[in-house]
Amino acid sequence: MSFPWTGDECLSYLRHVSPQVLAVIIGGVIFQRTLWLVPTSPRFIDYLIKGLDELRCDALEYWSMDVNAKNRDKARFLEAKVKGAVKSLTSEMKCFSQKYCRKTDFAPLMVEVSDACTGGAFESATRNADGGRHLMVVNSIHRVKWELMKRKL
């Protein structure tokens, strides 16, 4: 065949290459649906762990401070951050579980995190720093992190 092609020649060429084009498209879809999930799972785990670390920092800062009239605004800000983080991380954890590890239920672990971070005298108008909560916060968050880390090992 020499250029320029006629209409029949173009159609003949397309008929010739279409099985290969189709194979590349189907192969791409399979690759995207299966193999692509492998590298995205660790990135999702890193994202969740970063969120958990931020929650731990905010919760520890909150429980380390005395709450009184002077710093109530800061306490309210941290309370909103901690409450919001628990809610969003719970949803993201559920999404992770549904996509990558259906057998693992993160809900009971997040219940413990919520209880540790937002229980007791959380949102009290006045209270003293509560050192006893530090360990509860650290341990409950660590349990979730470890459950996630096991997926990366």
Place this chain on the structure above:
Amino acid sequence: MKTIKIATDYSETPLGRYPADGDFNGTRFRDDFLRPALGAGEVVVVDIDDVEGYGSSFLDEAFGGLVREGYFDAKDLEKRLKIKCEDPDYAIYCDLIWKYIREAKPRKAV
């Protein structure tokens, strides 16, 4: 059957345990909404959706407080209290509510 939707009947931003902590605290929700409804002897459905978020302190005082203060026992609440949450993001709060109800111990009378 009586339904209480926290977001519309009480507040979208319930907060704190005691009256000193804010207007929409757990004690007030328990005493003004839950106790009268449950005291009437009917099944009470509490819809927890559409609130910005709950602190465990609010949930513990509002629901766990029903048992702790001696108003109802956990078995009675399991029969007559239904927690409604259609949004899956709120399922954790449903779990927390039942945890606080089941773990609450009635205070001993002085």
